[in-house]
Amino acid sequence: MSLNEVWEAASAHPYSPIISKNSQFFVGFTLLFAALIFTGLFGLNRSFTSIASFGIPASLAFGFGAVYMICAVGVYV
Amino acid sequence: MRLFAAAAVVCGLLLPSSVVCAESDLSSTRVQLPNDFTPPQVFKNLNLLRNTNLEKGYVRETVDVVVENVDDKPQREYYLPFPADVFGKIGGLEVRDKKSPEKGRFDAEAIETDSSNDINYYVVQFPDALAPSSQITLRISYSVLSSLSPLPATIHQSEQQYLAYTFSAYALSAYPVDNQKTKLKLPSVNVPDYTTTTGLKSGQDPERQGSVYTYGPYETAKVAPGTQYPVTVRYEFTKPVLTAHLLERDIEVSHWGGNLATEERYWLRNNGSQLEKQFSRLEWTVSTYQGFPTSALRELTFPLKPGSVDPYFTDDIGNVSTSRFRPGKVPNRDGSLELRPRFPIFGGWNYSFRIGWNNDLSLFLRKAIGSSGTYILKVPFIEGPKNPEGIQYEKVVVRVILPEGARNVQWETINGATSNGLPSLSQIHSELNDHKTFMDTLGRTALTLTIENLSDEARSSELLISYDYTLWDGLRKPVTITAGLFTVFVALWFVGSLDVSIKKR
Numbered sequence: 001m002s003l004n005e006v007w008e009a010a011s012a013h014p015y016s017p018i019i020s021k022n023s024q025f026f027v028g029f030t031l032l033f034a035a036l037i038f039t040g041l042f043g044l045n046r047s048f049t050s051i052a053s054f055g056i057p058a059s060l061a062f063g064f065g066a067v068y069m070i071c072a073v074g075v076y077v
Numbered sequence: 078m079r080l081f082a083a084a085a086v087v088c089g090l091l092l093p094s095s096v097v098c099a100e101s102d103l104s105s106t107r108v109q110l111p112n113d114f115t116p117p118q119v120f121k122n123l124n125l126l127r128n129t130n131l132e133k134g135y136v137r138e139t140v141d142v143v144v145e146n147v148d149d150k151p152q153r154e155y156y157l158p159f160p161a162d163v164f165g166k167i168g169g170l171e172v173r174d175k176k177s178p179e180k181g182r183f184d185a186e187a188i189e190t191d192s193s194n195d196i197n198y199y200v201v202q203f204p205d206a207l208a209p210s211s212q213i214t215l216r217i218s219y220s221v222l223s224s225l226s227p228l229p230a231t232i233h234q235s236e237q238q239y240l241a242y243t244f245s246a247y248a249l250s251a252y253p254v255d256n257q258k259t260k261l262k263l264p265s266v267n268v269p270d271y272t273t274t275t276g277l278k279s280g281q282d283p284e285r286q287g288s289v290y291t292y293g294p295y296e297t298a299k300v301a302p303g304t305q306y307p308v309t310v311r312y313e314f315t316k317p318v319l320t321a322h323l324l325e326r327d328i329e330v331s332h333w334g335g336n337l338a339t340e341e342r343y344w345l346r347n348n349g350s351q352l353e354k355q356f357s358r359l360e361w362t363v364s365t366y367q368g369f370p371t372s373a374l375r376e377l378t379f380p381l382k383p384g385s386v387d388p389y390f391t392d393d394i395g396n397v398s399t400s401r402f403r404p405g406k407v408p409n410r411d412g413s414l415e416l417r418p419r420f421p422i423f424g425g426w427n428y429s430f431r432i433g434w435n436n437d438l439s440l441f442l443r444k445a446i447g448s449s450g451t452y453i454l455k456v457p458f459i460e461g462p463k464n465p466e467g468i469q470y471e472k473v474v475v476r477v478i479l480p481e482g483a484r485n486v487q488w489e490t491i492n493g494a495t496s497n498g499l500p501s502l503s504q505i506h507s508e509l510n511d512h513k514t515f516m517d518t519l520g521r522t523a524l525t526l527t528i529e530n531l532s533d534e535a536r537s538s539e540l541l542i543s544y545d546y547t548l549w550d551g552l553r554k555p556v557t558i559t560a561g562l563f564t565v566f567v568a569l570w571f572v573g574s575l576d577v578s579i580k581k582r
Binding site: 002003004006007009010011013014015016017019020021024035042046047048050051055056058059060062063064066067068070071074075076077 | 329331332333334335336338387435437438439440442443444445446452453455487488489491514515516517541542543554555556557558559560562563566567569570573574
């Protein structure tokens with residue numbers, strides 16, 4: 001099967017990203033802001049339980065927020 | 078970012094990942110033959126019609142030839158000869174069966190012989206061997222780059238420019254030709270000089286009809302193959318002879334951003350007549366205002382795909398503000414990027430610049446049916462300017478930067494019923510390597526395709542690439558950053574829990 005046939009067969013399945021281009025800044029900013037709040041809360045009480053309750057959400061929010069924010073400013077990674 | 082990545086690796090939180098194969102595929106091959114090689118005389122060309130188009134800044138030739146197998150065995154290798162000084166300038170060579178072009182192009186491979194040979198060959202493989210006494214009609218099309226010379230070589234700034242083209246009235250053939258004819262299509266009727274042949278045919282040769290000059294028909298059954306009869310035409314071409322010494326084209330796929338970013342870097346040169354005297358700004362302003370034709374490049378127009386946005390135009394100095402962008406509309410209306418270089422580019426002058434734009438990825442990328450995690454990308458092979466005078470590319474490097482972790486990369490060009498301006502796949506050098514940029518840990522998979530001698534005929538060509546890309550490949554970036562920041566939290570907690578007070582223990 002040639003690649004052109006694969007392309008034609010996949011006509012009903014165009015790629016669409018989870019977050020559209022127009023929403024990237026909002027999502028990125030919200031996640032980064034949430035990461036900042038969680039980091040602040042962790043800073044108030046640096047206990048082992050705070051890592052689970054604030055550290056993990058902050059890390060996740062920062063990880064995904066950073067990716068969306070860099071896309072929102074035009075560096076498409 | 079690198080700090081995060083390093084921390085994540087140290088913590089061992091980075092999950093095992095697939096290795097991007099950076100294997101190199103040297104797909105461009107040449108066959109080596111002995112120096113005294115002459116093609117076996119197994120064919121005869123019954124009728125040969127050569128159409129030479131000189132309307133652009135390069136030569137585009139289409140040869141229709143009826144070939145008969147005169148051997149007593151089936152044959153499938155047909156040799157195409159070119160003079161040694163032209164051989165390296167041939168671009169986009171394509172051979173098809175004229176009567177059934179939808180069957181696709183035939184394989185054509187360059188043959189390498191000793192550099193002292195006057196004639197070099199391409200060997201064309203017929204898909205099915207031609208039976209004895211059978212005939213096939215071939216359509217051979219190719220461009221000859223950098224073969225037009227300005228005459229005179231220096232002109233005044235507002236003067237008309239003339240180009241000279243020298244070729245053989247007898248088409249070069251490895252086999253005997255019974256009948257042949259050459260039609261020249263010139264850009265204007267202003268043709269001050271052309272060679273008139275004597276003794277090749279009865280009557281006037283060439284015959285003129287508007288801007289079309291016809292050499293022949295000649296009966297050449299008794300003329301030995303390889304015989305040449307040089308003729309020259311000199312015609313008006315008051316347009317720039319645009320040549321891109323190098324075009325680098327980057328196409329970057331971003332799954333996270335849903336974006337296809339394109340950047341093209343040009344190293345342009347005008348191969349027309351050089352200026353006799355110094356450049357006059359006043360004269361240039363007057364001629365521009367009055368819209369006189371000129372041998373200098375004033376403007377370039379780039380048709381862009383529908384939905385193209387965020388264009389930019391920069392050169393070595395920085396942003397060039399003399400550009401205009403007319404956005405297109407999805408699905409059918411192309412955008413248009415009109416550029417005016419910082420200065421008019423006269424003969425012998427150079428200009429290098431870069432342009433770029435973005436597109437929505439959904440128009441170019443699809444998820445393949447039947448296999449999870451396989452994507453297929455369809456992008457233009459080259460885009461480039463669309464000017465009446467055309468443009469020739471001495472070297473084109475197309476780099477498709479796929480997402481980080483993409484593997485099992487396969488590619489092909491679309492080969493329809495008409496010429497796409499590209500040479501056969503064996504003339505395209507492909508390479509797979511890594512490209513590291515923002516937020517990358519392993520580096521992105523980059524497919525680099527290199528072609529020499531292209532023309533703007535290849536604007537209609539398209540490139541298809543399929544690759545595998547799993548969910549984990551997509552999550553590598555955020556997970557790496559997450560792991561990095563999590564490491565910082567753990568380190569903070571650990572350092573904070575250390576008892577460093579001064580007291581008795």
